[in-house]
Amino acid sequence: MYHPHLLRLIITLLLTACLSWLTFSYADVDDDDDEEMSGLPKIKLTKAKDLASLGALASSRKLPILIMFSMDGCDFCERMEQNYLIPMLRSGEYEDKVIIRMVKVDDYGTLRDFDGGSVASRDLPDRYGAVVTPTLVFLDSYGKELAPRIIGVGTEGFFAGEIDDAIDLALRRL
Secondary structure, eight states, X not given: OOOHHHHHHHHXXXXXXXXXXXXXXHHTSOHHHHHHHHTOOOOOOOBOOBHHHHHHHXXXXXXXXXXXXXXXXXXXXXXXXXXIIHHHHHHSTTTTTOEEEEEETTOOOEEEOTTSSEEETTTHHHHTTOOSSSEEEEEOTTSOEEEEEEEXXXXXXXXXXXXXXXXXXXXXXX
16 A cells, blocks of 8 residues: 655655765865865965075065964864965965965974074964964064954955955055
């Protein structure tokens, strides 16, 4: 005997199982796999190691420096990197507007500072008031702040504009 409710229930269960499988399968694919599958080149945010050389590059190109203070395991840092900074690098539109680098606050190494001396990566954030991660700072070739720092990740629809405004202000102040 035909039961339309039973048939509807079986179809619903099958569809739910298929959609769940697809969702979990997609969740297992990381961003690197997405880039490879889409044919896009893999782009990673470069860690700052030599601020003096970075300052010299910024000076010669007449560009501000954007440094993201980040730390391992920071989901907001990952979101900042994946949703904003890497797309900025990938677009090519910022090549003549800003130099983008990252400093890991939980790294126990040292950096060459803007003046040529050494500074511990974990001490550098204190200089710029980067008490939480992510924090974006906009600097000139000497390490002086050019625009207000951006702390955290803002509202999705407006945040890219906030970063653009800070970059434009930093460019004007050079």
